[in-house]
Amino acid sequence: MKIGILSFQGGVIEHIKHIEALNSSAVEIKNPDQLDDIDGIILPGGESTTIGKLLKDTNMMIPLREKILNGLPVWGTCAGMILLANNIENSDKSYLRVIDITVRRNAYGSQIDSFSENALIKDVSPHKIPLVFIRAPFITRLGSDVESLCKVNGNTVAAKYKNILVTSFHPELTENLDFHKYFLSQCRQLVKS
Ligand code: GLN
Numbered sequence: 001m002k003i004g005i006l007s008f009q010g011g012v013i014e015h016i017k018h019i020e021a022l023n024s025s026a027v028e029i030k031n032p033d034q035l036d037d038i039d040g041i042i043l044p045g046g047e048s049t050t051i052g053k054l055l056k057d058t059n060m061m062i063p064l065r066e067k068i069l070n071g072l073p074v075w076g077t078c079a080g081m082i083l084l085a086n087n088i089e090n091s092d093k094s095y096l097r098v099i100d101i102t103v104r105r106n107a108y109g110s111q112i113d114s115f116s117e118n119a120l121i122k123d124v125s126p127h128k129i130p131l132v133f134i135r136a137p138f139i140t141r142l143g144s145d146v147e148s149l150c151k152v153n154g155n156t157v158a159a160k161y162k163n164i165l166v167t168s169f170h171p172e173l174t175e176n177l178d179f180h181k182y183f184l185s186q187c188r189q190l191v192k193s
Helices: 012-021 032-037 048-057 061-069 079-084 178-192
Strands: 002-006 025-029 040-043 074-077 085-088 099-104 115-120 128-133 138-142 147-152 155-161 164-167
Touching: 002 012, 002 032, 002 178, 012 025, 012 178, 025 032, 032 061, 040 079, 040 178, 048 061, 048 079, 074 079, 079 085, 079 099, 079 164, 099 155, 099 164, 115 147, 128 147, 138 147, 164 178
Parallel strands: 002 025, 002 040, 040 074, 074 164, 085 099
Antiparallel strands: 099 138, 115 128, 138 155, 147 155, 155 164
């Protein structure tokens, strides 16, 4: 498996380390030509407004959107989730618009309200895994075909639709590899089908 990590900003190195720890290769993606040569892509956390602007400036927005709509497995963590969402509740912007969810940016407050917690996500692991939230969004509306994978305090913080996976939290900032393992297994299944 060769996984691309969108590498404009944010938690790039951490995702690369987790993918490599699972014996798959990870490549930094900075331009649209590189999109043809990967089995899946991760959109890391960071600042969605900045990453969104860079997606436009590098002419990546349209080809990346097309690849995802044609089945390229994608996982957006935190800002990555905001970039994939159809609607952003507290912003007039939207970016890739490939998953029918509405997200609320900075839904838990500012940097000092960042927190972590352990939760059981049965599709991902039989054990509780640590979830780290940093100026995180959560999902306020799920389209009817979108599956909620995990709720924290009643709000959906992980969801899946076809080849698209979104999480409010950052598994790459913990030692736990289960979420990356899960994404790789989704990529393998989708590449085969
Ligand atoms: N608050 C950021 C945003 O709205 C996301 C934070 C993160 O990715 N850790 O883009």
